[in-house]
Amino acid sequence: MDRHIAQLASTTGRRRSLSDPLAVALQPPPNESPEQRQTRLQAEEDAKRRSDRIDRMLKESQKEQQRKKIVKVLLLGQSESGKSTTLKQFMLLHSPVKFNAERLAWRFVIYLNLVRSIRRILEAIAPEQDGDDTDDLDSTETASIVVIGGRPSSAVSGWITAYDSYRRRLAPLLDLEQRLIQLLSDPEDNEEREATHLPRGQSSQGSYASGGYAAVSPPTSPPLSASLSTSLPARPTPRITIPHGSYTSHPSPVALSPGHEVAIHQRSNWKKALGVMSRNQSPKSAHTNEIHGWWEDPHDPVHLMNRCAPTMTELWRDPKVLQRLAERRLRLEESSGFYLNEIDRVTAKMYFPTDADVLKARLKTTGVVEHSFALAKNSEFRGGVEWKIYDVGGARPQRQAWAPYFDDVNAIIFLAPISSFDQVLAEDPRVNRLDDSLQLWQAVVTNPLLQKVNIILFLNKCDLLKRKLESGVRLNHYMTSYRDRPNDYETVSNYFRLKFGAMHHSYTPNKARECYIHFTCVTDTRNTQTIISSVRDFILTGNLRSSSLM
Ligand SMILES: Nc1nc2c(ncn2[C@@H]2O[C@H](COP(=O)(O)OP(=O)(O)OP(=O)(O)O)[C@@H](O)[C@H]2O)c(=O)[nH]1
Numbered sequence: 001m002d003r004h005i006a007q008l009a010s011t012t013g014r015r016r017s018l019s020d021p022l023a024v025a026l027q028p029p030p031n032e033s034p035e036q037r038q039t040r041l042q043a044e045e046d047a048k049r050r051s052d053r054i055d056r057m058l059k060e061s062q063k064e065q066q067r068k069k070i071v072k073v074l075l076l077g078q079s080e081s082g083k084s085t086t087l088k089q090f091m092l093l094h095s096p097v098k099f100n101a102e103r104l105a106w107r108f109v110i111y112l113n114l115v116r117s118i119r120r121i122l123e124a125i126a127p128e129q130d131g132d133d134t135d136d137l138d139s140t141e142t143a144s145i146v147v148i149g150g151r152p153s154s155a156v157s158g159w160i161t162a163y164d165s166y167r168r169r170l171a172p173l174l175d176l177e178q179r180l181i182q183l184l185s186d187p188e189d190n191e192e193r194e195a196t197h198l199p200r201g202q203s204s205q206g207s208y209a210s211g212g213y214a215a216v217s218p219p220t221s222p223p224l225s226a227s228l229s230t231s232l233p234a235r236p237t238p239r240i241t242i243p244h245g246s247y248t249s250h251p252s253p254v255a256l257s258p259g260h261e262v263a264i265h266q267r268s269n270w271k272k273a274l275g276v277m278s279r280n281q282s283p284k285s286a287h288t289n290e291i292h293g294w295w296e297d298p299h300d301p302v303h304l305m306n307r308c309a310p311t312m313t314e315l316w317r318d319p320k321v322l323q324r325l326a327e328r329r330l331r332l333e334e335s336s337g338f339y340l341n342e343i344d345r346v347t348a349k350m351y352f353p354t355d356a357d358v359l360k361a362r363l364k365t366t367g368v369v370e371h372s373f374a375l376a377k378n379s380e381f382r383g384g385v386e387w388k389i390y391d392v393g394g395a396r397p398q399r400q401a402w403a404p405y406f407d408d409v410n411a412i413i414f415l416a417p418i419s420s421f422d423q424v425l426a427e428d429p430r431v432n433r434l435d436d437s438l439q440l441w442q443a444v445v446t447n448p449l450l451q452k453v454n455i456i457l458f459l460n461k462c463d464l465l466k467r468k469l470e471s472g473v474r475l476n477h478y479m480t481s482y483r484d485r486p487n488d489y490e491t492v493s494n495y496f497r498l499k500f501g502a503m504h505h506s507y508t509p510n511k512a513r514e515c516y517i518h519f520t521c522v523t524d525t526r527n528t529q530t531i532i533s534s535v536r537d538f539i540l541t542g543n544l545r546s547s548s549l550m
């Protein structure tokens with residue numbers, strides 16, 4: 001009996017004691033014939049093989065579970081739609097240490113954004129010269145200038161007496177602008193210096209029909225389907241550009257052409273370099289008087305910013321200037337990188353950018369920027385999950401860089417800034433921004449390469465939409481299909497949700513795919529982080545079960 005049990009254990013590979021009822025049940029009959037024994041041993045061998053195979057599969061699956069999952073998310077949308085801001089929110093939530101390490105580097109971008117606003121005001125209040133076409137400013141300007149009517153009246157073309165004084169007192173800021181660009185660029189990089197003197201014409205092509213923002217001509221750039229072609233060229237080197245007027249030492253700000261762009265290579269790792277530089281100069285001890293900071297470096301831009309702060313404030317509060325801005329329909333409050341209401345705080349010697357400041361800072365992306373972070377291990381993914389978020393440049397010339405990322409992406413977050421219904425593209429002033437967003441959305445949801453990819457739509461800049469509607473700007477002036485529906489935020493935002501949702505429904509090649517739509521203001525951290533958490537969980541545990549991830 002003992003021998004028989006030992007034999008059973010050796011053939012099945014499992015030891016069972018006599019008290020094991022299963023082992024007792026499996027004992028061979030006492031009067032087993034040699035044929036019966038042969039059949040039994042054969043059956044046991046087959047069972048062992050099956051059992052071993054199951055063990056192997058279980059081990060494999062365990063290993064698979066312990067391996068790190070990689071989730072790839074692509075942020076898409078036109079320029080200034082809020083992609084990089086969404087990426088910053090992901091960093092704030094999941095890589096706060098990195099976000100903090102880079103915080104000080106954003107100080108320079110914030111200065112640059114502020115200087116750019118000052119330049120725009122100076123350009124707007126400059127006396128008009130003979131043959132000066134006031135529409136030139138609008139036609140080459142980015143979406144941050146909001147045009148809400150027709151041409152300015154001829155009554156506004158008078159001199160502003162204080163203009164000369166402002167121009168003289170603020171002239172050093174225009175020099176600083178150039179210095180900031182150099183700070184943010186790699187000084188060794190020849191291409192960089194070239195790029196800071198971009199030739200005219202990139203953004204000034206096309207003509208502007210006065211007051212004609214509602215009736216938008218078809219775009220001249222390649223069709224979206226072509227720019228989102230399914231061919232997969234090599235992935236480009238990431239770069240970042242700062243949009244602003246090209247620098248010139250010409251004494252008249254009117255001659256400074258807005259809308260031109262300055263290229264900053266991300267290769268130079270400006271955030272890290274400047275962040276480290278600033279950290280080295282941070283207070284040595286909070287408990288002693290031994291404080292050394294960037295503000296002690298006489299060459300730091302903070303000094304000039306600080307010295308010019310009273311004049312900047314005076315300019316921004318001057319009723320004549322404000323009147324002139326209103327006449328020229330410049331709504332700087334709604335523009336990217338707006339810090340004019342916080343001049344004193346932002347130019348203070350020991351200024352340390354807050355989360356909100358960093359989220360508001362505007363740097364145009366060119367190429368593709370990747371950010372990775374790991375999610376904590378959980379019961380489902382014991383190896384943890386690595387997220388890779390790709391932030392692309394949204395301007396038209398940048399869009400051909402998107403396609404190489406389509407083949408292995410798990411989810412797309414598409415941003416459509418719905419406040420932009422009365423704005424035009426910086427790269428083609430004949431194209432209405434909302435029309436462009438809708439065309440882009442259609443191209444993305446139609447793309448067969450993306451048919452299994454989860455799509456989440458952020459109808460973004462809801463705060464600006466609300467403000468704009470409340471200030472009396474009417475949607476049906478720009479979108480005739482809106483007809484005479486109420487012009488309030490609830491009705492308008494719901495209209496956009498239905499419009500974008502219906503487009504997905506009609507054009508998606510995968511009718512089973514659902515499109516998740518959120519109303520967002522991605523500069524609002526609390527609201528966005530709640531949305532990001534739910535989007536993250538949805539991507540991870542939702543549809544990915546049916547895709548390759550799980
Ligand atoms: N008020 C407001 N500002 C926003 C919102 N989303 C983004 N912004 C601002 O809009 C500007 C442009 O945002 P970005 O995130 O740089 O836009 P982007 O899509 O990355 O643009 P490109 O890099 O040119 O493709 C930034 O100054 C943001 O702070 C929003 O919901 N509300």
Ligand SMILES: [Mg+2]
Nearest residue numbers: 083084364365
């Ligand atoms: Mg960007």
